[in-house]
Amino acid sequence: MPDSIPSFNEPRVAVIGGGPAGLMAAETIAAAGHKVALYDAMPSVGRKFLLAGVGGMNITHSEPHEKLLTRYSKSSAFLKPYLDNFSSQALCDWIHGLGINTFVGSSGRVFPTDMKAAPLLRAWLHRLRELDVEFYPRHRWVGWTDEGGLKLVEQKNNFIAEKIITADAVVLALGGASWQRLGSDGAWVNLLREKNIHVSNLLPSNCGFDVDWSDKFQSEFAGAPLQTVRLMATDSLGVKHSIRGEATIAKTGIEGTSVYALSAKLRDSILAKGFAELIVDLLPDLTTEKILAQLNKPRGKNSISNFLRKQLNLPAVKVALLRELTPMSIWQDNLQLANTLKNLSLKLKVFRPIDEAISTAGGIKANELTPLLMLKNIPGVYCAGEMLDWEAPTGGYLLTACFATGRVAGQGVINYLQRNTV
DSSP states (O other): OOOOOOOEEOOSEEEEOOSHHHHHHHHHHHHTTOOEEEEOSSSSSOHHHHHHTTTOOOOEEOSOHHHHHHTTGGGHHHHHHHHHHSOHHHHHHHHHHTTOOEEEOTTSEEEETTOOSHHHHHHHHHHHHHTTOEEEOSEEEEEEOTTSOEEEEEEETTEEEEEEEOOSEEEEOOOOSSSGGGTOOOTHHHHHHTTTOOEEEEEEESOOEEOOOOHHHHHHHTTOEEEEEEEEEEOTTSOEEEEEEEEEEOSSEEESHHHHHHHHHHHHHHHHHSOEEEEEESOTTSOHHHHHHHHTSOOTTOOHHHHHHHHHOOOHHHHHHHHHHSOHHHHTOHHHHHHHHHSEEEEEOOBOOGGGSSEEEEEEOGGGBOTTOBBTTSTTEEEOGGGBSOOOOSSSHHHHHHHHHHHHHHHHHHHHHHHHOO
């Protein structure tokens, strides 16, 4: 490492990580009158938050609270007290308090009126600066000193400085390991394991899957939307899950909103058995009997592909997918063909790399934390956001839990400081 210049300062509270969880923790603590310094490895905070808003900032979901809780699957019990404390409605009220209006889309998702993340982040940072939160960009946390100080490395241009800071309390909100170019690289995992903190391996969540397409299919249909389908998968307990929506044929395989919604089940099946089966209903609005009745009509001079397009309004990408995944014998038997149109099987053996995933599964196990998210092994150190062991589908659920856990971690710090103030 180049020559370094040790630096010492003593903020009362150090927040490491400038995503939604870290910023919410910083606001909560600063609003209670405590001095807060926030450190982030990137040149500016909220980078993943901004990128997530490029296609429309889906901030939360409007469905009833009890229904929302079920979206976190096996993590629901762990997250319930935090989401009860800061619900999706509370999150909307908080956004409105920043002067940002919201609306509910047709799917129940909640968006800022202008659909953008940048105005919300600007208003939030303005509030934090009014609360005297200090920001230190380009500061990467690299562990603890033997005396318990926080070690950080500041890098600006060609200048590198090692810094050691002490704090009365710390919030770690370092994200998962997806979208590493935005700062979430999962390097914190080994730092916590060195302190005997149990951290589950980080895995991709809301991810795509590889399919070994033929060159012809790949060249003609990579990027094509697979609209109006129903996707089905079976979890490790044998429970079947299905979702109606759409997917995308990717060059490497299959991805898209509905695939992401089932990705945890598919990923866990691959990890347990070496493969997963994704069932695709290409015609969810038609019964097998209705499809068979259409297929039994005279074909005339039409090829089977044209016949399917005309009789069943089947677009070219669905016809091609059917050809790609089925033997020719099925095309000679209308009953088999009708059944296959309703139950087309994709065998998946590989999920896409974690850096490509929208979010991350795994993280700090719940039994390592107090109810207010302090590490039991390291008093005064709180954790929040995606680095905790939970996952959720897209639709606003990810951000909602990040905000909620950030707020609770902040409240935990306030309680801790009150108990330890002489």
